[in-house]
Amino acid sequence: MSLKRDDESDQSLYANLDKSTVLQEARVFNETPINARKCRATLTKILYLIYQSERLQTKEATETFFSITKLFQSQDIPLRQAVYLLIKELSTVAEDVIMVTASLSKDLTAKSEISKANAIRALCKITDASMIQGIERFLKQAIVDKNHAISSAALVSSLHLFGNSKDVVRRWANEVQESVNSKGGITQYHALGLLYQIRQHDRMAVIKLVQSLSRGTLRSPLAYCMLVRYTAKIMDEEEGNRAMYESLEGWLRHRNEMVVYEAARAICNMRDVTPKELFPAVSALQLMLVFAAIRTLNKLALSNPASVAPCNLDMENLITDTNRSIATYAITTLLKTGNEASVDRLMKQITGFMSEISDDFKIIVVDAIRSLCLKFPAKQGVMINFLSNILRDEGGYEFKRSIVEAIFDIIYHIPEAKEYALSHLCEFIEDCEFTKLAVRILHLLGVEGPKSATPSKFIRYIYNRIILENATVKAAAVSAMGHFAVEVPELRERIRVLLTRALDDNDDEVRDRETFSWPTLENGLVNYLAHPELQRAPFDIAAIPTVTRCVAAPGSADAQRAYAAAMEKIPELAMLGDIFKSSKPVELTESETEYVVSFNCRNTINDVVLENVSVAMTVEATTTSSQPTCHWREPWRPSTRIRCPRNIYVVYKRNSNVTPVATFGNTLKFVVKDCDPATGEADEEGYEDEYLLEDLELTTADYIQPTFVSDFGRTWEQVGQQHEMVEAFELSAITSVKDAVTKIIDILGMEACDGSYSVKDKATTHTLLLAGMFVGGIGALVRCRMAYDASSGVTLEIACRCEDPEVCERIVNSIV
Helix, strand or coil: CCCCCCCCCCCCCCCCCCHHHHHHHHHHHHCCCCCHHHHHHHHHHHHHHHHCCCCCCHHHHHHHHHHHHHHHHCCCHHHHHHHHHHHHHHCCCCCCHHHHHHHHHHHHCCCCHHHHHHHHHHHHHHCCCCCHHHCHHHHHHHHCCCCHHHHHHHHHHHHHHHCCCHHHHHCCHHHHHHHHCCCCHHHHHHHHHHHHHHHCCCHHHHHHHHHHHCCCCCCCHHHHHHHHHHHHHHHHHCCCCCCCHHHHHHHCCCCCHHHHHHHHHHHHCCCCCCHHHHHHHHHHHHHHHHHHHHHHHHHHHHHCHHHHHHHHHHHHHHCCCCCHHHHHHHHHHHHHHCCHHHHHHHHHHHHHHHHHCCHHHHHHHHHHHHHHHHHCHHHHHHHHHHHHHHHCCCCCHHHHHHHHHHHHHHHHHCHHHHHHHHHHHHHHHCCCCCHHHHHHHHHHHHHHHHHCCCHHHHHHHHHHHHHHCCHHHHHHHHHHHHHHHHHCHHHHHHHHHHHHCCCCCCCHHHHHHHHCHHHHHHHHHHHHHHCHHHHHCCCCHHHCCCCCCCCCCCCHHHHHHHHHHHHHCCHHHHCCCCCCCCCCCCCCCCCCCCEECCCEEEECCCCEEEEEEEEEEEEEEECCCCCCEEEEEECCCCCECECCCEECEEEEECCCCCCCCEEEEEEEEEEEEEECCCCCCECCCCEEEEEECCCEEECHHHHEEECCCCCHHHHHHHHCHHHEEEEEEEECCCCCHHHHHHHHHHHHCCEECCCCCCCCCCCCEEEEEEEEEECCCEEEEEEEEEEEECCCEEEEEEEEECCCHHHHHHHHHCCC
């Protein structure tokens, strides 16, 4: 359901629901066609009543249950999920629930992974012990499915079935064993639980299971915790058995704290445990205690450093702790709570173990140093040196990005550190493996470099990027050089020479950026020469704007102007007013046929001439009772020579406030006259002929004009959720997210905003943002969320916000 964002009332939306009223609303399940949105709202209300302990009578539950089964005709995924959920809730109250088995079994073979997983859960809920063999094959296949959600659903359902059908489920041991070796963490957890249930009465089988998995084949921390408990149980059942103690002691060094705690707890609970056996467990618990404490103090130091300062002496002792995680938190906390005199000493200690900690902890250290530098500006030299040194060390993108961000903050907030910090950044981009960071640094150099005391020293570093780097970095370097040329006049001539050398670069973007300012300079010179009053003073290059105006993208706008100019020459068309939108050209014949037609006709036969050519259009199908009517048709009066294209215009009139979707049948009619190809002389007599063209469709997209929205997010929120309509579709015929984006833009005829038209080739998820103006000046915004799966194609959730609900519904339903 759509709710207003500002509805902050504590009272629930469903607080005053009445059972009889909601059951009356359930009649919506019987409507044709199915309204997915209304059905979802009603299903949610019924579920709410059940969860609030509202008891449904057997007759009520049965009638509602069989009404719900009709919703299996809908392919709406959110609706189908709600149906599965309510079937499970009603299965214990309604009668003859077994009748829905066929529909659920059909979903077990569906392409949709969401539907398959939910169908397994619902089917196992309504299946009794006598019918489980009928679905055994489906469940065994689902247990070993590559999709973790489906496999996990089958394993959990098998656990529920195990209580009443132990013998049947035990036959699935091989499939369950295979799932234990799955790459999915949650799948391993559920598979291990089921496998233990199957083998729990076979002591040797359980021991072999634990021993085989103790070698480190598991990925899930939850599965490891369960394995620890099984190990402890085996040791507890046989007094004095210490054969598996080494496994428990080894898990004390696991990288996940949850596993470490579970292993320590198991050792502490062992019968007749000795002090020697307890020592590693107590040490691990002590370490975890210290780690938890120091992490809490580190977080507190961000807001209340003075309150943490009394612990500084104890924290200094932790700097040399063998656990580098504890040492890192200790030293970063001291940096936040210490004074200026302790900075140099702490920085020396940090340098000693930076190479021994992971990137995650390095980022924490960098963040602490950034805060310390802003707190004590006088120590900025030490801080920048430290940051520049670790910037040259090995590390991942996030670590390097955090360092660059820290240096940026120092440049922005400590002016005296700017030139020194920029010099270190210049050295970094000489050997930078991350394109994004190089581009950001070059942009900063272009903005801040010209303001420095000696801007010329940065030119060499920037020009090196033009010579040595990839196209993206080259383009950024060219832009940075342009900033220096504009803002530092004494460097302008030298930079012009450098840029001229790269005018023949292989990349278009680089060449375009190098030449983009020449048209602006040329316009300024033309203006100077055209106005005598300006010529009284010398031409001033400083008068040329440093920011060029945005150039409109060529394409549809140019075509629209061309159509408008052509129609202005025809009085009957000029009187109709301005063009709202021109659709894309559509070929109505194959390109190899005798007449190439898109109402731009061209004769391709050498020995004939066409006269009186016209197109007869008839409305063959429309979505409204009010059909568009033919208003005016212009045939060709002059003859059509060989390959000389001519235009034909047919005008249809629609009733006001009606925007029908229609299909037009088209027939090309003409008079054929033979002619001499050499002289072009045509016979006086000819014969009438006609040619059947492809149908032409008038769609919703033809009523929508693409419009540009500068801030889509803000405009989306302004329209509000109360004007929103959301639907989900499964585009099984589309094989990639990129193809889906192109197809959706063509279907809706709207403008892609915020660069959302750009999609990576192998992307599996994407959000497309569209804006348009429906005829009549009605604005509409669309958000399309897409996810691709090789087995089911592209799943699409489309949300439209428009103040006119009819327009909103038409746009959403255009995808069908």
